[in-house]
Amino acid sequence: MKISVLTLFPEMYGILKESVIGRALEAGVFEVNVVNIRDYSLNKHKKCDDYPFGGGAGMVMTPQPLHDCITATDPGHQAVRIYLSPKGEHLNQKKVLELSKLSHIVLVNGSYEGIDERIITLDIDMELSIGDYVLTSGDFASLVVINAIARYIPGVLGSESSTEEESFADGRTLEYPHYTRPQEFMGLWVPQVLVSGDHKKVAEWRKEQSERITKERRGNK
Numbered sequence: 166m167k168i169s170v171l172t173l174f175p176e177m178y179g180i181l182k183e184s185v186i187g188r189a190l191e192a193g194v195f196e197v198n199v200v201n202i203r204d205y206s207l208n209k210h211k212k213c214d215d216y217p218f219g220g221g222a223g224m225v226m227t228p229q230p231l232h233d234c235i236t237a238t239d240p241g242h243q244a245v246r247i248y249l250s251p252k253g254e255h256l257n258q259k260k261v262l263e264l265s266k267l268s269h270i271v272l273v274n275g276s277y278e279g280i281d282e283r284i285i286t287l288d289i290d291m292e293l294s295i296g297d298y299v300l301t302s303g304d305f306a307s308l309v310v311i312n313a314i315a316r317y318i319p320g321v322l323g324s325e326s327s328t329e330e331e332s333f334a335d336g337r338t339l340e341y342p343h344y345t346r347p348q349e350f351m352g353l354w355v356p357q358v359l360v361s362g363d364h365k366k367v368a369e370w371r372k373e374q375s376e377r378i379t380k381e382r383r384g385n386k
């Protein structure tokens with residue numbers, strides 16, 4: 166699996182060198198290809214934005230650098246090209262799993278007030294939102310998407326963690342509470358059933374807790 170990220174802020178992706186994702190990239194389990202959109206600007210000052218036609222606040226990313234950058238990154242349109250946008254389809258765990266099965270995805274990041282609409286028409290397959298709030302750039306959303314997808318790539322998570330037995334494994338049910346040592350902390354005790362050694366009782370307790378928490382926090386869906 167290869168993820169190409171098209172951005173005006175390539176340094177933001179330095180964070181991917183850290184921790185679990187960093188180790189997986191090092192091991193070649195998957196690949197992240199960070200591309201600087203500015204390198205494709207034909208403007209003498211490498212400008213990538215301009216004032217919006219019709220007026221209004223903020224700047225809009227111009228089509229030429231984006232179009233050339235997308236075309237150079239994905240010649241022949243083999244990849245699924247995604248524009249991160251508050252107007253996009255909402256990301257969820259089911260969508261993450263689907264994306265993790267693709268061989269190449271291109272994440273296109275706008276900043277300022279957005280990108281020229283003709284790029285979406287000409288070059289983009291899907292607009293994706295990570296939630297109903299506004300960021301300073303799509304790059305924060307791209308980092309979320311990359312991280313969520315990476316967890317499904319074989320060899321990224323250690324054998325001690327699993328993508329099957331967790332919150333949202335079914336896209337719906339929330340996880341039960343977790344406890345570790347010590348058995349008592351600040352007067353609070355680990356539920357007796359978890360130290361009973363009765364595996365069947367433990368499984369029943371966890372299922373009840375999951376169902377209770379899901380109902381309380383997400384309604385009876």
Ligand code: 4FL
Pocket residue numbers: 249250251275276293294295296297298299300301302303304306
């Ligand atoms: C992208 C917000 C995806 C939520 C500003 C530029 C955004 C975003 N999901 N805010 N892109």
